[in-house]
Amino acid sequence: MIEVGGNSSANAIYEAHVPDGVKPGPDASSEQRTKYIRSKYEHQEFLKPGLKISNKSVPQPSPPKENSFHAPSSSSNPTPKPECLDGAIGHLKITVLQGANLAVRDMLSSDPYVVLQLGEQKAQTTIMRSNLNPIWNEDLMLSVPEDYGPVKLQVFDYDRFSADDIMGEAEIDIAPMLTSAMAYGDASMFGDMQIGKWLKSHDNALLEDSTVNIVDGKVKQEVSLQLQNVESGMIYLEIEWIPP
Template sequence: MDKQNLLGLLRLHIKRGINLAIRDYKTSDPYIIVTMGRHKLKTRVVKKNLNPEWNEELTLSMFTLDEPILLNVYDKDHITNDDPMGDAEIDIKPYVECLKLAAELERLPDGCALKKIQPSSNNCLSSESCCTWHEGKIVQDMVLKLRNVECGELVVQLEWVNIPGSKGLAAA
């Protein structure tokens, strides 16, 4: 890992899917591929479930804040190619704005909302998202509406992890 250019780590807590599309006979076997630049991470496959609970943490090394984070949902097939089940993009800029306030937040009560982000044509949010001060960290909970598919949403949480010796967000 090139710590000289590393800003920090972004932990994505992939919680669950809601009302995902049917791609097999009555159900699907969904998994998610998270892509940012040349980084690619994958969740496990949840068999026969349109409302899967992943509860997985995937961690991206952040060298830039300009690349979008893409989440592509697929249905695992054993004989044919995996079927696409929609995609979503995470815009981390509102979250990063909250992170830059962190030094001033130490005195805030747990659960205090710092910023609310509204759904728009510029993001994949299906409902209002909040950056929250939680146990000494800033997290952002979001429900993402999947694109390029008839239905489905993903519940995701972002959490920034500072790494000793990395540039940090001040350099971004």
């Protein structure tokens, strides 16, 4: 219920098509209430036609490995394209907006770039030379497999003659967005509204709660992250769900 925006939003999904006289009234017995609740959530009898919400467990992230990824020259800026993996359930367009107060890894500054990883896929931004508050506004695309986990984000400092230095990392839980997007189906049929939320907690890198919204017929989410395992640094993103 939290992921789809609370009780009212959950009811809008799970009670979209309740026949007259089926929903228990104030004087209904415990047996009638239990039957209705199981029909509503477990059997999903009142959803929009053709909609089925799966509740799969999200795999845990693998332990971090030593960085062996090296960025290409900052002069290259290819147009991002979906990898269209077999069995992909859709795509994420992740706009890396900007970084703030990033860590110093050279003499007085750093040459940062961002790497996103989902499963075996990797996508990266261009390198921003000597900039601790870079503005990328750069779109990266990732295919979403059926057994998706979190998106891993890492920031590196580009070094020409040695391995690139890590400048912090974070994980993006995409389950709230995908759960909400699949529950509502065709977002173009709805007006602008909030449909879900990823809540800030001590277990994640969020700077603040991140809401999932339908905006101009598209499912979008703004994410602000405090980089982990580093002395300082924040990254700001916008994520858009692109259905297959």
